[in-house]
Amino acid sequence: MVPQWLIEKKRDKRELSEGEIRDFINGYTTGEIPDYQMAAMTMAIYLNGMSFEETSFLTDAMMHSGKVIDTSHIKVPKSDKHSTGGIGDKVSLILAPLVACCGVAVPMISGRGLGITGGTLDKLESIPGYRVDLSEAEFLATLEEHHCSMIGQTHDIAPADKRWYALRDVTATVPSIPLITASIMCKKLAEGIDSLVLDVKWGKGAFMKTREKADHLARNMVEVGTRMGKKVNALITDMNQPLGRSAGNAVEVVEAVESLQGKGPDDLMQLTLYLSARMLILADRVNDTEEALEMLNGHIQSGEAFHKFKHMVASHGGDPNAIVDLSRLPEAESRHPLPAPTDGHVAEVDADLIGRGIQLLGAGRMKTEDTVDHAVGISQLVKVGERVTKGNAVLTIHANPASKLNEAQTLFEQAIVIVPEPVDPVPLINELILPEGSST
């Protein structure tokens, strides 16, 4: 293989073959192809695109650049959920134990937060003792025993993706639909799952700013996953306002625990249950959404879902008492209710501004090497369509001495728009994307 011939092919909008894509990715993984050739190829892909077929070959090559976890000894269906990320998105913490209660194993490998988007790993690590770095044997043992385990990406999984992502970040080639598709799908499919439900978010607090772009990405991922022999669905969901009423790390664990106990906010519960139902349907555990919701609600009401979460936390070295007595989670030094400046109705809660405010408090990362303050964040956030009274809190800030409280508060004030006239709530779930020609 002569790398520049393959770059030339993509440069001239010709399709790369399976072998060519595999050789290029292998060459990059071994270091035979240097970053500068990959950078030229990446910009050519960015500008000239990739067909579904090429994207599938790319995903496969990236997945096989490292270890594909063998879960074949676990004799229940294996399924996972992936979200493209948003503010206040703690769905995974609720969904994984809940779906595991229904006889579907959830081998979830998650990421850390970067920019305004929080990471599941950071949230889990606010539970004292919780280890996201289980060995593969520990991960598989936890999965076998509890049917769910939530860890971070290991060095073995899709190493090509890790190196490539860092390169894309500094060469302005991140927002490419085929490259995002391959990057997400190669890691998820390396988990050894049979099916996958995607939560593709759009709006102010999402990576994709428009519904159209989210739709495009979702269809790409569903098509590529299907071509790779997996059952894949996607939901298009609204991320113009944060999900639920809390955003941060420990504050989100609190909300997740409350949700597992049946006391979660409506929007968060609706999305979590619908995503979980799609997983049960794809895993052939139920016939339809109605049956799925009945089963899922049953496990919440019986306490089994919360119980499952406690067990999973314990088997990860976490303190299960910290999720029973939530005061044992990290707590910020001070709480500041933010009063509504006027009577009225909430017309907007800008998820981007909320996310940036939380970052100023210390809950997020600007760079991958930054540390996160697990205690800070916001709770008791109002939702679009709700009525507020002047002087009553529209949210509560959880701050520590290192938090940039004033700057954050200014962003929160800008984020929440109150108008005199009533406002309709915003629909959260916009669309279900199925594979072409499929009815489930």
Add this chain to the structure above:
Amino acid sequence: MVPQWLIEKKRDKRELSEGEIRDFINGYTTGEIPDYQMAAMTMAIYLNGMSFEETSFLTDAMMHSGKVIDTSHIKVPKSDKHSTGGIGDKVSLILAPLVACCGVAVPMISGRGLGITGGTLDKLESIPGYRVDLSEAEFLATLEEHHCSMIGQTHDIAPADKRWYALRDVTATVPSIPLITASIMCKKLAEGIDSLVLDVKWGKGAFMKTREKADHLARNMVEVGTRMGKKVNALITDMNQPLGRSAGNAVEVVEAVESLQGKGPDDLMQLTLYLSARMLILADRVNDTEEALEMLNGHIQSGEAFHKFKHMVASHGGDPNAIVDLSRLPEAESRHPLPAPTDGHVAEVDADLIGRGIQLLGAGRMKTEDTVDHAVGISQLVKVGERVTKGNAVLTIHANPASKLNEAQTLFEQAIVIVPEPVDPVPLINELILPEGSST
């Protein structure tokens, strides 16, 4: 400057400003911008193009990445010629001394051959003792005394171009009109010239395969040079058959010397005189082509042009006797006339096949680090439109023991197409490109 922001701008087809282009090129020259960011930027430029204005800023930034030679103490007009390269193109060797005789200084910095295209430096180095690596002081002294000096590129001239070209070569980004324009023009304008005549070749033996592409490149270079305050013209010329009757290194010096003595082949003389005439016109030494040709032919007939060449060779350390007694130039061990297989008329002399044949003899380079055999090549080549007789030579091969003679001969046989019916000669000069709105 954040390099990825500028890459993003070009990726999104927005125009880069003068300052942004300068910062990017400076960053690349100092090493602050790594090759992988330059590779991504280069592919974005390749695919999204650059305006005339951006290309001018780029040329200027690349030129100022190194030394711009100060020729202001030389009180005659300074002009140069640049050819995009072809087979048998020894025009520079004739033109530089000839134009110098007319009171125009020619500070010519040339390149080496690569691929099938021969290089002026290699041809000059077949003259025993000729040094292409004069110091700047020696170069300027020769220029001042003889009004012409022909050297190789120094490390000081446009270092950004040298590093970038090597990168483009391995990232499939060489054939980009704005990048070729900037690469050629930054080096030429660093010579400290007032005007420049470009010979942009198209056809089988040229870098640009179609006249349309040559036209595009020529207009780009004329426009960019003009925006940078220089007088620039371009000729579009046919390189489907080799120029003149010899191709190689020493054999081309022989032909150049014969031309300087008034015994050159028609096509070579026509092109050399026309390019020289444009230089005299741009330098305001003459009013029109007719006056120019009279002056130029006068210097050939008087022997002054040849005399000038001899002096230039001597001041470069070369043996002037070797161009008086041409048998002192390197000579190949054997000569092989290639007989015409049939009576007829020459319909084609494929410059690409001739070039590749000469390479097999040893006259060219596959890689920059290869060495060149100065003695090998071809001479006495027939031209399209000429009549040939079965058994008479259509060319003479000059070979050494290391030459791949049989393979080369097969290519030469394929290159020359003989047909029964008469064939019109091919026009060599297709078009003169002047700056927009100019009549000279």
